[in-house]
Amino acid sequence: MPRIVFAPASSGPHASMLVVSVSPVESLLVALMREGAPIRHDCGGKALCGTCRLRVCSGASGLSPMGERERARLASFGAALDGSERLACQARAARDATLEALVPLVEGEGR
Numbered sequence: 001m002p003r004i005v006f007a008p009a010s011s012g013p014h015a016s017m018l019v020v021s022v023s024p025v026e027s028l029l030v031a032l033m034r035e036g037a038p039i040r041h042d043c044g045g046k047a048l049c050g051t052c053r054l055r056v057c058s059g060a061s062g063l064s065p066m067g068e069r070e071r072a073r074l075a076s077f078g079a080a081l082d083g084s085e086r087l088a089c090q091a092r093a094a095r096d097a098t099l100e101a102l103v104p105l106v107e108g109e110g111r
């Protein structure tokens, strides 16, 4: 199973990195939430809010291709569409990757 290294958003209340095993058929968000990772997902994983945005630090080529919904949501934030940013609720990993959350948890929110 691929492993992803996840870093919480730097300005959020949680600082430590997490290593999570993922199945290639589940979204990164599902895998991260299963492990209690501090990641926002305000729309519940429907590619509507963009709060699950991730910076892809390594392993971009091992992530699933970007679909139209994900592309449109990222574009609405002015994000680069070159694979350096992804939505955790839409992307899946077939190989190891290193990812960083871009949107911090709101105060009082957590595991």
Ligand code: FES
Pocket (backbone or CB within 6 Å): 040, 041, 042, 043, 044, 045, 046, 047, 048, 049, 050, 051, 052, 053, 073, 087, 088, 089, 090
């Ligand atoms: S959880 Fe809302 S866009 Fe991913």
